Amino acid sequence: MSKVTVKELIEEFDLELVNDEENVVYRNITTSDISRPGMEMAGYFTYYPAKRLQLLGKTELTFFSQLSQEEKKDRMNRLSTYDTPGIILSRGNEAPDELIEAANEVGVPILISKMTTTRLSSQLTNYLEIQLAPMTAIHGVLIDIYGIGVMITGSSGVGKSETALDLVRRGHRLVADDSVEIKQEHEGTLVGSAPDLIKHLLEIRGLGIINVMTLFGAGAVRNYKRIGMVMHLELWDQKKQYDRLGLDEDTMTIFETDIPKLTIPVRPGRNLAVIIEVAAMNFRLKRMGINAAEQFTERLNSVIEEGDKEDF
Structure with a gap:
């Protein structure tokens, strides 16, 4: 099966790694689908696609900022799993402390891109479709x-x-x-x-x-x-x-x-x-x-x- 690692994405899209590299595990990306976890931010994780790259834009982070402290920790702990290859923040948004803490526990890399959410999602999908093509x-x-x-x-x-x-x-x-x-x-x-x-x-x-x-x-x-x-x-x-x-x-x-x-x-x-x-x-x-x-x-x-x- 074809595969791509997050480390390759960092080099290809000039992404900034937020958390400590010693705590990061570069897992393989096996699907070209990108997930924008809007429903997950609201607490609905029943069909959470954990094996996809997670893309957080302005909409998701604005909603997240309005949650209580307890809800913030819960959402980020459930968002960061051992199957999650990486979490990317668009528009140069800063990663919340709750996300960094939850990601470090399971080794999920947190990345920041200066591109807009729509453009970044499109370019990531095109790149992954080519790299993961049979x-x-x-x-x-x-x-x-x-x-x-x-x-x-x-x-x-x-x-x-x-x-x-x-x-x-x-x-x-x-x-x-x-x-x-x-x-x-x-x-x-x-x-x-x-x-x-x-x-x-x-x-x-x-x-x-x-x-x-x-x-x-x-x-x-x-x-x-x-x-x-x-x-x-x-x-x-x-x-x-x-x-x-x-x-x-x-x-x-x-x-x-x-x-x-x-x-x-x-x-x-x-x-x-x-x-x-x-x-x-x-x-x-x-x-x-x-x-x-x-x-x-x-x-x-x-x-x-x-x-x-x-x-x-």
Whole structure:
């Protein structure tokens, strides 16, 4: 399971730690949901989501200030649990003494942000959704071609990396080679990136490992890209019937998301880089409502119908 610690949030959002670090336990955050404990401030803890980050804004703290001393201690003791990963105060509000005392007992970090509550909640949620998104790794190459994230798959030695090198020379951008880490940031949205160890690197058999950014410049690489289509390379099989019109639509399923997939037979003399480049352009045209295969079929049907009428 993906996880994020409060220590990472402190560095990412420039948060100020209020309580003593010796008393703090940096627990893992396992959900992107943020809780604003308004009902809890009123004393209703029946459905308190203790495992979420707790965000206290001006509204919650103003209400809290109106409680009796006994109620203040009770609320903060129940708010700070061994499951609570952290409590964040927005707008630079000071942490009440009752909160600091209760949090120190169970090691909950108290953090202060200068951002407004709504903006902080939005940025925290977006960050956590990306970091906690389900992830898998697929053997292949990911290239940004004309704004389309094209993932090239195929058996080892079929020519994926060599094709990627040719595409980079033609002005396209490398995202990942050999291993593509894929995250489902939102439903239907798959984003691929390279593992840190092999970022910006290409392995070419007989040549070795090359650094694409060093050789071709920063414009030849990018760190991540949404995957739009899959190009599967396979050795040419004369017994197999390959699609010649482009009407058949195959897909590859990743995290229950279907990605359009084309199978390209590989044999000497075929320029795979040009084929993949044209496939990406054709994919863009299809998204704009222009489908050459369907237009050809309509023309063919029209010619056949006219021929039938002449026979009569």
